[in-house]
Amino acid sequence: MTPEDAIAEAAAAYSNWGRWGPDDVLGTVNFLDEAKRAAAARLIRLGVSFSLAQRFDMNGPQNGWRRRTNPVHTMLDTGLDAVHGDQGFPHGFGGADDVIAMPLQCSTQWDGLGHIFDHGRAWNGRPADKVVTGEGDLVTGIEHLAPFVAGRGVLLDVGRVIGGGELPDGFAITEEHLNATAEAHGVAVRCGDIVCVRTGRLARARREGWGDYAGGPAPGLSFTTAGWLHRTEIAAIATDTWGFEVRPNEFENAFQPLHQVVIPHIGLLVGEMWDLEALAAHCAGDCVHDFFLAAAPLPVTGAVGSPVNPLAIK
Amino acid sequence: MTPEDAIAEAAAAYSNWGRWGPDDVLGTVNFLDEAKRAAAARLIRLGVSFSLAQRFDMNGPQNGWRRRTNPVHTMLDTGLDAVHGDQGFPHGFGGADDVIAMPLQCSTQWDGLGHIFDHGRAWNGRPADKVVTGEGDLVTGIEHLAPFVAGRGVLLDVGRVIGGGELPDGFAITEEHLNATAEAHGVAVRCGDIVCVRTGRLARARREGWGDYAGGPAPGLSFTTAGWLHRTEIAAIATDTWGFEVRPNEFENAFQPLHQVVIPHIGLLVGEMWDLEALAAHCAGDCVHDFFLAAAPLPVTGAVGSPVNPLAIK
Amino acid sequence: MTPEDAIAEAAAAYSNWGRWGPDDVLGTVNFLDEAKRAAAARLIRLGVSFSLAQRFDMNGPQNGWRRRTNPVHTMLDTGLDAVHGDQGFPHGFGGADDVIAMPLQCSTQWDGLGHIFDHGRAWNGRPADKVVTGEGDLVTGIEHLAPFVAGRGVLLDVGRVIGGGELPDGFAITEEHLNATAEAHGVAVRCGDIVCVRTGRLARARREGWGDYAGGPAPGLSFTTAGWLHRTEIAAIATDTWGFEVRPNEFENAFQPLHQVVIPHIGLLVGEMWDLEALAAHCAGDCVHDFFLAAAPLPVTGAVGSPVNPLAIK
């Protein structure tokens, strides 16, 4: 079977098009309903919270590929201006202010439903060229997800369970690996969950330098997990890697074929470049791998992605 | 008493300098400990969640004052490129990608602890010029708050209780108004809370246009509430206005004197331009005005503010 | 005749498609050959030079229309950092550095050949969707003009000659006005010239505030000048207005119909928001209205416009 046929077969087998009506803009976040969110809140027992975001600054992994830079943060006013300059404020008042310029997917982020297309089709079967124009995503912009991305999070620390800490680059995580990890953790993945898969790739980048973290070889989900991602009815998945799926991709000359199935066809919310290290250490310590997760995207109108600071609370 | 004396008196009376040690970078967020966060989680009963963020786009309130623009969102790749252009991806893969340039405080946001100074002093008594330089906030950058801003939220809908819906511009909300509102709601403000004060100013801007929303006349907290803000030991306060305190300010020739007390001296986390409309309507309906609130700032290294999409969950 | 028919008629009558071969990327700048540039140099007699650029800062005319902001200039390092901060340089070295974010056409600028299309056709008859994609102008990007835009400039101060100083908003400058002005100046417009038309609109904006300078009513060239613009074989035209042609446009429900003819069909280089005040005063003084003009666009790869600081040298 050619790569294109394999993608088409998976797309057909796992499509959620129409599942939530023709006007749907939420995809699998529909699974995360109020009852599940309320149940997830009961996972907060200690009150301890973890930020799953990398820091947003120039020491990030981006290398300019497709005009993606690291975040550029600059100051409009500073404490130096307040003390030694002439800000023009009365009564001893001083202030600092700042701006940022960045690709929306340069660091810890969510892929919006308008981020990836398959043969010109966006989520729910819409023509990609009617959905995302120069004005942005006119239909499934990430602002539509603004209130909804909070629920049960489940950490699958495949790096620790299968890799003894970290998986090597090019390691394709299969359904079997996911199940074995969940079993080792004593946790079950359920409908509406936000699943966080730790590979250990970020830990290695921290230790050894970014290198090719952005786009280069990495462990990640196998193309063959498309069925699992569909069948489990999870609301979202996130990893500590640049691109969520294994790199190099498993097909010849392919580019992110699992994205091509899960975003436009499954309508799955995908998170990338999450920092799962502190959370994973805590989970390994108390053997509790589920938690409340609040990971609301910034509602940039028409955006096809968003930076996010996900909070995991146990 | 001159304005400068009044500010100095309040600063001295309500200072938290040293309260959490000389190295503190969290301010009043210290009040929001794990026990309080765990208790707050029990406020999630229905699982219904509200985004308290405005949408981030060019239809915002900014008018260029001090180089603040509205968010500029542009596309790097679109569905049009995927369908009609030549993206160079194999097997029918297409993608869209985008960037943003914006002041960190142009829309729904948190003020960082390095945002405001009093006579050259930043939070905890540090010299402002050693804290916030051209490189950003080297000490109290908003990234330090990344894991912590989730806990009990309390809505005080002063606009509805005192104003019959909306408060007029220039209306100074006093401690008495805050207490009367809480009493009317049947809710008590407690240590570690994130208090959301609705004035109705945003509702009016939505109806009548932005006008001078950014910096012009507005209802807001009276300078005289500094003691209440200190004594209640709340973790944070947020409003639906540009600048949280009443405008015009209550002193002659003053500029945001309450900021000058609460940020550098109390160490209070202040939120502005929050959209409390949907939440307020729900609270008015079920008479429940406390909820779980997750409002994690984006951890931009050294930032003195951050855009945020706060989630209120009941 | 309907507006659409009028535009089509002018487009057909004045088309330069194919005039410089199928691969042309320069349009009317082809008229400005080396001999003409050398001859133009002989107009430099005094050595006095004028910048025809507005200053690039937040005090500009942009109001957010179609995501156009004024230039946002921010500092990465300052003299305050050098003196009071800790830049980390040895031996007393200090530095300042800065960044800018701006629309390429937010202030004094050139329209590139990829800026305007007519019924899906770009300059030289190319399909617009094959020329300008999400990656920019793949064919006629403004970088192609980089070495060429220097030659004879001619000022036609229509504001002074016809308007007694300034033309009123909505005033449509006709061929007769242009000819009368040239005659009054004692100057002839020739092939390869860069013609600068002063209306006085910028002077009025300086005096009375920007108001609707960006997109609102303004004097400017009449649609009926399309033939003159074609027949004179000028290399470029520039005005002191936002949009070069008269506003409101002369057709019902039209939007910049003269652009629609001159850019895609004539291939004319169009400059906007030029500051002709100082030059015009000098020309009125010495009665010399031609000069050497160097107005090289910034070679931003694939750009459909460019900021420019045009130098007029007499």
Next chain:
Amino acid sequence: MTPEDAIAEAAAAYSNWGRWGPDDVLGTVNFLDEAKRAAAARLIRLGVSFSLAQRFDMNGPQNGWRRRTNPVHTMLDTGLDAVHGDQGFPHGFGGADDVIAMPLQCSTQWDGLGHIFDHGRAWNGRPADKVVTGEGDLVTGIEHLAPFVAGRGVLLDVGRVIGGGELPDGFAITEEHLNATAEAHGVAVRCGDIVCVRTGRLARARREGWGDYAGGPAPGLSFTTAGWLHRTEIAAIATDTWGFEVRPNEFENAFQPLHQVVIPHIGLLVGEMWDLEALAAHCAGDCVHDFFLAAAPLPVTGAVGSPVNPLAIK
């Protein structure tokens, strides 16, 4: 002598402080007066012109050092939007528009007079912290140079004459090398000139990749040329390297010591990352190494540097 003493000695020996009065904002551009500009115009004989700018895009040399990125150019509207989207314009009108975000010194540029300080002093002896604040350069912003940077250009192709094509990294160009090159060319450097020194470093980067072009080893002017740069009374100097002076610098632990002398003390206008290749080839062909040079900075208010597209015209 310590590096710091050597810098101090050169600073004292070659200072132009006060030479053009206490309010000067032009530095050595004062040398380029109208008579010299008029004389320079007579060097235009052929009318052939060369752009000395690199292209501004993501394929540039920047690597993130001190938050410097390559230019990020993004589209607001495209030909795809015009043809397949819904731009909302009448009568077949379509348009493309774009924005840029970039450090002002990321590619071919001028250093402004506020770019470098020596022991807290800026050009003309002013305190650096009163000159360049968070608002930019309040005194010597590059906008002041807007009308003046056009005059006689002289190419010194040291790479060709001394290096047989290209100088190796770390090669320090001395006064002797400059004089020998001028003599070989049969050209004399005179007061008010804009001197362009070609090392061949850019040609090598084009051939071999950017590598450490931005900040790494490079040929460049020796610290010992400070006297020559002062004595010759040139208006400006520009090179094809990142930093104009030799790298590594000639003193232990130094950082750009020649900058520290020539910008704040001599008031010299310095250009970097110029593309002198095509011009140099032409000059080698016709043995004429002087020309008219128009290199007007973009008048960004308060900027300490500016991108530029210099035109050399022979």
